[in-house]
Amino acid sequence: MKLYYSFLIIFSSVFVFSQETISDKKKAFDKCTTGNCKITRSIAISEYYLELDKIEASQKWLNYSKKLLIKYPNDNQQYCVNSLQSELFYYSGLYQFGLHEAQKAIKLAKESKDSLHLSNAFLIEGINWYEMGKIAKAEASYHKAKKYFP
Numbered sequence: 121m122k123l124y125y126s127f128l129i130i131f132s133s134v135f136v137f138s139q140e141t142i143s144d145k146k147k148a149f150d151k152c153t154t155g156n157c158k159i160t161r162s163i164a165i166s167e168y169y170l171e172l173d174k175i176e177a178s179q180k181w182l183n184y185s186k187k188l189l190i191k192y193p194n195d196n197q198q199y200c201v202n203s204l205q206s207e208l209f210y211y212s213g214l215y216q217f218g219l220h221e222a223q224k225a226i227k228l229a230k231e232s233k234d235s236l237h238l239s240n241a242f243l244i245e246g247i248n249w250y251e252m253g254k255i256a257k258a259e260a261s262y263h264k265a266k267k268y269f270p
C-alpha cells in the first residue's frame with residue numbers, strides 16, 4: 121500500500137508541475153526583447169486562452185500579434201495567426217470569416233511547403249465549410265487534409 125501511495129504522489133506531481141500556467145506564459149512574454157519573440161509568446165498566450173474557452177482574451181492577444189506582425193513580418197508566424205484566427209471565428213459562429221482566414225493559411229502553407237500546416241489549414245477550412253452547410257466542399261477539404269498529412 122505504501123508503494124501505491126508513493127507512485128501516486130510521483131505521478132501526480134508530473135502532471136501538476138509540468139503544466140505551464142498563463143502567468144508563466146506572460147512572464148516569458150515580458151522577458152522577450154525581440155519582436156519575433158513577442159509575437160511567438162503572444163500567439164502562445166492566445167492559444168492557451170482559446171483552450172480555456174476565453175475567446176475574448178484569446179482574441180485580444182491575437183490582435184496584439186497581428187499588430188506586431190506589421191512591424192516584424194514572418195510568414196510562419198502569419199500562418200499561425202491566420203490559423204488561430206480561423207479557429208476563433210469558428211468558435212464564435214462566424215464561419216464565413218473563419219473560412220476566409222483558413223484559406224489565407226492554406227496559401228501561406230503552400231508557399232512554405234509545410235505539409236502539417238497545409239493539412240491543418242485544410243481541416244479548418246473543411247470544418248467551416250461543414251458548418252455553412254457545404255458538405256461536398258467540406259469533404260473535399262477533409263480529403264486534402266488527409267492527403268497532405270495522413
